[in-house]
Amino acid sequence: MLGFTFSSLMLMLFGGVTSLRDVKLLVHPTTVVRGGTAALICSRDMQGAPLYSVKWYRGNHEFYRYTPMDDKPTQVFGLPGITVDMNNSNGSQVVLKKMDLSLAGNFSCEVTADSSFATQIATKFVDVIALPSLDPVLKADKERYQPGELLKANCTSSPAKPAANLTIKINDEPLRSSETSLHASETGLLWTSVHAEMKVTPQLFVSERLRVTCVASVHDLYKREAYLDFFTPDTDPRPERITLNGGASRCFLSWVFLFFVMFLPFAMGQDFIYEDYPEYYESDHPIRSTVERTLLGG
Ligand SMILES: *[C@@H]1O[C@H](CO)[C@@H](O)[C@H](O)[C@H]1NC(C)=O
Numbered sequence: 001m002l003g004f005t006f007s008s009l010m011l012m013l014f015g016g017v018t019s020l021r022d023v024k025l026l027v028h029p030t031t032v033v034r035g036g037t038a039a040l041i042c043s044r045d046m047q048g049a050p051l052y053s054v055k056w057y058r059g060n061h062e063f064y065r066y067t068p069m070d071d072k073p074t075q076v077f078g079l080p081g082i083t084v085d086m087n088n089s090n091g092s093q094v095v096l097k098k099m100d101l102s103l104a105g106n107f108s109c110e111v112t113a114d115s116s117f118a119t120q121i122a123t124k125f126v127d128v129i130a131l132p133s134l135d136p137v138l139k140a141d142k143e144r145y146q147p148g149e150l151l152k153a154n155c156t157s158s159p160a161k162p163a164a165n166l167t168i169k170i171n172d173e174p175l176r177s178s179e180t181s182l183h184a185s186e187t188g189l190l191w192t193s194v195h196a197e198m199k200v201t202p203q204l205f206v207s208e209r210l211r212v213t214c215v216a217s218v219h220d221l222y223k224r225e226a227y228l229d230f231f232t233p234d235t236d237p238r239p240e241r242i243t244l245n246g247g248a249s250r251c252f253l254s255w256v257f258l259f260f261v262m263f264l265p266f267a268m269g270q271d272f273i274y275e276d277y278p279e280y281y282e283s284d285h286p287i288r289s290t291v292e293r294t295l296l297g298g
């Protein structure tokens with residue numbers, strides 16, 4: 001009788017301190033992609049003491065309990081968005097499947113030793129993220145640039161959580177002077193757009209090519225690129241573009257027009273110029289500059 005009281009007293013005084021140590025919650029992975037799986041491993045040093053229970057919580061809500069002495073050792077408490085993989089969950093770990101964005105938050109495991117009822121709890125933040133579903137889209141205001149012109153580019157990433165980081169690179173050099181903005185999508189995610197402007201110089205055409213790249217990234221879990229190549233005008237005749245834009249026929253008409261303007265007056269007499277095409281020889285006349293650009297191959 002005396003012995004029992006004494007050992008109970010010893011347990012009450014020291015049991016809670018000595019029978020349970022180092023409760024830790026390990027989460028693999030700590031950042032879960034939406035729809036993915038996470039293992040919540042609750043490790044502890046029982047110091048030989050029997051286990052009474054282990055409880056897992058999301059915030060203050062218990063969703064899984066392991067009580068080895070019960071007839072039914074495992075219990076699941078329904079919580080919106082939580083799907084416990086019963087086949088892979090026991091007193092040491094709980095596996096969550098099909099994790100939803102709303103589950104991002106603090107998860108805890110609470111261990112209680114038998115007889116002393118010493119209890120320790122460990123908490124970890126688990127993030128659930130959504131990656132962009134599409135590659136970034138990069139657009140420039142023109143299809144080719146002459147040195148001295150301003151290149152304007154805009155890149156957008158598709159919705160994600162957290163928003164993807166966007167970087168514009170010119171020939172692999174990140175462009176610092178770009179403005180990024182965030183936009184909310186209908187699905188509660190965020191999409192990013194970045195706008196960059198840069199003066200085109202001949203030096204930027206490395207091996208006759210200027211490459212503008214847009215890199216979208218989310219932590220180290222997602223990285224996609226989109227790029228546009230621009231070539232120096234001399235090295236890239238791009239005949240297919242002339243045909244596609246109907247440029248060839250326009251170019252031909254310009255030649256015919258120029259022929260008439262330049263040579264017809266000599267055939268018909270000086271008065272022709274001033275009577276029929278007086279505006280043409282005004283220096284900034286649009287038709288004239290079009291003709292000149294065409295002749296220069298622009
Ligand atoms: C659990 O395992 C059994 C047998 O291995 C299998 O039939 C069942 O589909 C599994 N349940 C889940 C939820 O994975």
Ligand SMILES: *[C@@H]1O[C@H](CO)[C@@H](O)[C@H](O)[C@H]1NC(C)=O
Nearest residue numbers: 087088089090091092093094
């Ligand atoms: C729980 O399951 C894991 C993985 O299936 C296993 O490694 C571990 O030994 C199990 N623990 C207990 C207490 O059954």
Ligand SMILES: *[C@@H]1O[C@H](CO)[C@@H](O)[C@H](O)[C@H]1NC(C)=O
Nearest residue numbers: 059104105106107123124125
């Ligand atoms: C998670 O817990 C930490 C500290 O324990 C607290 O600062 C933080 O606000 C909690 N986060 C959430 C989402 O409850």
Ligand SMILES: *[C@@H]1O[C@H](CO)[C@@H](O)[C@H](O)[C@H]1NC(C)=O
Nearest residue numbers: 154155156179193194195196
């Ligand atoms: C970039 O393009 C997107 C989509 O077209 C647009 O909403 C955004 O305002 C543009 N950003 C800039 C700075 O032009």
Ligand SMILES: *[C@@H]1O[C@H](CO)[C@@H](O)[C@H](O)[C@H]1NC(C)=O
Nearest residue numbers: 162163164165217218219220
């Ligand atoms: C975006 O970049 C910043 C600065 O490098 C970094 O702190 C942040 O974690 C990044 N965000 C994402 C979603 O990758």
